[in-house]
Amino acid sequence: MEKFTELTAIAAPMPNENIDTDQIIPARFLKTIQRTGLGKNAFAAQRYDDNGNENPDFVLNKEPYRHAEILITYDNLGCGSSREHAPWALLDFGIRCVIAPSFADIFFNNCFKNGILPIRLPREICDELMGDARQGANSRLTVDLEKQIIIRPDGNVVPFEVDPFRRHMLLEGLDDIGQTLAHDAEISSFEHQASRAWVPSISMGTAK
Amino acid sequence: MPVSSSPRTLFDKIWADHVVDRLEDGTCILYIDRHLVHEVTSPQAFEGLRMAGRRLRRPDATVAVVDHNVPTSDRSQPIEEPESRLQIETLEKNVAEFGVPYFPLRSASQGIVHVVGPEQGISLPGMTIVCGDSHTSTHGALGALAFGIGTSEVEHVMATQTLLQKPAKNMRVSVEGKVGPGVTAKDIMLAIIGKIGTAGGTGHVIEFAGSAIRDLDMAGRMTLCNMSIEGGAKAGLIAPDETTFAYVKGRPFAPKGEAFEQACAYWRTLASDEGAHFDTEVTLKAEDIVPSVTWGNSPQDVLPIDGVVPSPSDFKDPAQAAQVQRALDYMGLTAGQKIAGTPVDVVFIGSCTNSRLEDLRAAAEVVRGRHVAKNVRAMIVPGSGLVKVAAEAEGLDKIFLDAGFEWREAGCSMCLGMNPDRLTPGQRCASTSNRNFEGRQGPGGRTHLCSPSMAAAAAVTGTLCDVRELMKETV
Numbered sequence: 001m002e003k004f005t006e007l008t009a010i011a012a013p014m015p016n017e018n019i020d021t022d023q024i025i026p027a028r029f030l031k032t033i034q035r036t037g038l039g040k041n042a043f044a045a046q047r048y049d050d051n052g053n054e055n056p057d058f059v060l061n062k063e064p065y066r067h068a069e070i071l072i073t074y075d076n077l078g079c080g081s082s083r084e085h086a087p088w089a090l091l092d093f094g095i096r097c098v099i100a101p102s103f104a105d106i107f108f109n110n111c112f113k114n115g116i117l118p119i120r121l122p123r124e125i126c127d128e129l130m131g132d133a134r135q136g137a138n139s140r141l142t143v144d145l146e147k148q149i150i151i152r153p154d155g156n157v158v159p160f161e162v163d164p165f166r167r168h169m170l171l172e173g174l175d176d177i178g179q180t181l182a183h184d185a186e187i188s189s190f191e192h193q194a195s196r197a198w199v200p201s202i203s204m205g206t207a208k
Numbered sequence: 209m210p211v212s213s214s215p216r217t218l219f220d221k222i223w224a225d226h227v228v229d230r231l232e233d234g235t236c237i238l239y240i241d242r243h244l245v246h247e248v249t250s251p252q253a254f255e256g257l258r259m260a261g262r263r264l265r266r267p268d269a270t271v272a273v274v275d276h277n278v279p280t281s282d283r284s285q286p287i288e289e290p291e292s293r294l295q296i297e298t299l300e301k302n303v304a305e306f307g308v309p310y311f312p313l314r315s316a317s318q319g320i321v322h323v324v325g326p327e328q329g330i331s332l333p334g335m336t337i338v339c340g341d342s343h344t345s346t347h348g349a350l351g352a353l354a355f356g357i358g359t360s361e362v363e364h365v366m367a368t369q370t371l372l373q374k375p376a377k378n379m380r381v382s383v384e385g386k387v388g389p390g391v392t393a394k395d396i397m398l399a400i401i402g403k404i405g406t407a408g409g410t411g412h413v414i415e416f417a418g419s420a421i422r423d424l425d426m427a428g429r430m431t432l433c434n435m436s437i438e439g440g441a442k443a444g445l446i447a448p449d450e451t452t453f454a455y456v457k458g459r460p461f462a463p464k465g466e467a468f469e470q471a472c473a474y475w476r477t478l479a480s481d482e483g484a485h486f487d488t489e490v491t492l493k494a495e496d497i498v499p500s501v502t503w504g505n506s507p508q509d510v511l512p513i514d515g516v517v518p519s520p521s522d523f524k525d526p527a528q529a530a531q532v533q534r535a536l537d538y539m540g541l542t543a544g545q546k547i548a549g550t551p552v553d554v555v556f557i558g559s560c561t562n563s564r565l566e567d568l569r570a571a572a573e574v575v576r577g578r579h580v581a582k583n584v585r586a587m588i589v590p591g592s593g594l595v596k597v598a599a600e601a602e603g604l605d606k607i608f609l610d611a612g613f614e615w616r617e618a619g620c621s622m623c624l625g626m627n628p629d630r631l632t633p634g635q636r637c638a639s640t641s642n643r644n645f646e647g648r649q650g651p652g653g654r655t656h657l658c659s660p661s662m663a664a665a666a667a668v669t670g671t672l673c674d675v676r677e678l679m680k681e682t683v
């Protein structure tokens with residue numbers, strides 16, 4: 001996973017609530033067996049017309065937002081399915097940071113696992129950042145994960161909270177499987193507790 | 209342990225019994241008892257294991273099915289769509305390589321992962337159950353902690369049989385009293401989501417409680433827990449009781465004999481203690497709940513069937529007003545119009561929300577002796593091969609076929625349209641599935657969520673309508 005330390009980039013405004021994972025990547029693009037290549041179909045239903053031509057009104061089809069690496073939305077971003085194809089599509093498009101007043105849990109989690117930083121900020125602050133993002137060429141924000149601050153185009157600073165464990169993993173670009181496997185002995189002794197005797201093992205020979 | 213002396217919730221207890229270790233910042237390594245796998249969210253995880261040279265830790269705690277992509281028509285032919293075929297073949301290759309128990313496409317037990325798990329006794333009370341699918345919450349109906357995960361976490365579970373998690377908050381939704389005729393678990397859940405909103409449960413696990421919940425059979429409980437995710441919750445739970453034990457007993461993979469009795473003794477200890485703390489409490493009166501449908505593109509856009517479609521001017525927040533307008537445009541509805549009487553083109557009875565035998569019986573009850581309206585395409589997609597067989601044994605297939613319904617093979621089908629079952633742009637569908645998002649059932653498709661009996665009523669009248677009217681006619 002790519003590290004996330006500091007990012008200075010164009011922020012795109014998407015002033016909607018409940019942007020669901022079906023919007024971020026429609027189901028018909030889930031047939032891939034790879035993680036990459038989904039960026040061209042991110043937000044496909046809004047981004048393209050029925051003939052596959054770009055819809056000029058959609059924010060990510062406009063300059064400079066074609067190059068956005070930050071997305072600002074309203075409440076409940078990423079609601080709906082657990083598909084990790086949603087953050088994969090965002091990442092493949094180039095998005096590294098998403099800012100909203102609230103997120104759906106699974107999506108929030110999935111972002112961290114892919115090197116995308118999701119930042120929760122109060123609605124009033126999201127309103128201000130939305131204003132910044134609307135300024136076209138002037139919509140550059142700096143997101144500093146080390147210091148946990150966002151620097152706005154006018155130089156004002158917005159602090160944000162992030163879970164310390166997840167921050168550490170992002171800053172270092174670590175994979176949590178390796179970390180958990182370091183606890184292999186504890187996992188094994190948990191598995192063999194007598195109180196777990198009722199949990200059946202599954203094999204296709206057991207039943208049909 | 210000091211914690212055990214204070215009253216605990218069902219969630220607290222299952223959680224505590226699965227913590228392997230607690231890291232410095234409070235993140236827990238949570239043991240996972242059951243990992244369900246399907247073809248869409250697993251290929252990248254298997255690939256990750258392979259690339260890192262890691263083994264699958266517990267193939268005997270893992271089960272795979274194919275459901276999202278599978279055709280629900282004739283299965284004697286090879287799968288036509290090359291990408292769907294590739295995903296299914298990839299799963300088959302992976303389960304063979306890693307030794308995962310698997311219900312193949314042409315097995316009689318194949319079906320939607322959230323129907324198959326409980327039906328086979330793979331999902332049991334007191335377990336932690338995960339799957340790379342948000343509707344894993346369904347299995348919470350058994351009194352298990354069951355939730356959806358992303359593909360990175362799928363890989364994490366494969367490699368370690370654990371997940372890194374922090375405890376969720378506790379929410380209790382109590383529904384007291386008795387529901388009226390024609391009101392189903394689906395209506396109860398739509399009412400709950402209408403009340404708390406799609407973000408109402410964020411960060412919480414919901415425990416459903418109250419007399420109206422205890423009265424539900426397991427299929428109804430699964431419908432309720434299934435849509436917990438639509439209320440934003442991580443999971444939904446119902447305390448296991450005699451209804452649960454009777455359901456579990458004798459299922460193929462459930463414990464047998466002495467082991468079953470021991471398990472029951474443990475499961476009985478799981479109910480929330482008197483006085484346990486809930487961070488959020490919500491109460492509904494069962495008598496207030498009526499047959500409902502959704503009008504917009506979010507599951508919280510719920511209307512009682514006698515209601516009218518809202519107007520953007522009802523909302524102060526301009527962003528919300530704009531969103532209502534957008535939904536009206538997308539759905540082809542006018543502010544202030546009655547929702548009843550809206551003509552439908554398609555009726556879909558299926559999905560992990562409402563495709564169990566009880567759901568099909570409820571639909572058949574309405575359909576019996578009637579015929580699908582002209583110009584309506586109506587389809588029944590049983591949740592599993594076993595549901596299909598059981599329904600046929602009761603003659604339900606005949607009722608549906610005689611009425612002009614399609615009687616199809618098990619799978620996700622038109623719930624999300626990854627297989628050929630899709631709405632075409634502008635088509636309006638009464639659907640027993642769980643999501644009415646734009647394009648969910650096919651690009652441009654318009655979804656109205658409702659119960660199986662309401663969907664059946666829409667099929668035979670050709671419009672969204674109050675199933676209670678038809679029930680009157682029958683009596």
Ligand code: SF4
Nearest residue numbers: 343559560620623624
């Ligand atoms: S039936 Fe629908 S909601 Fe359920 S698992 Fe399949 S696609 Fe997901």
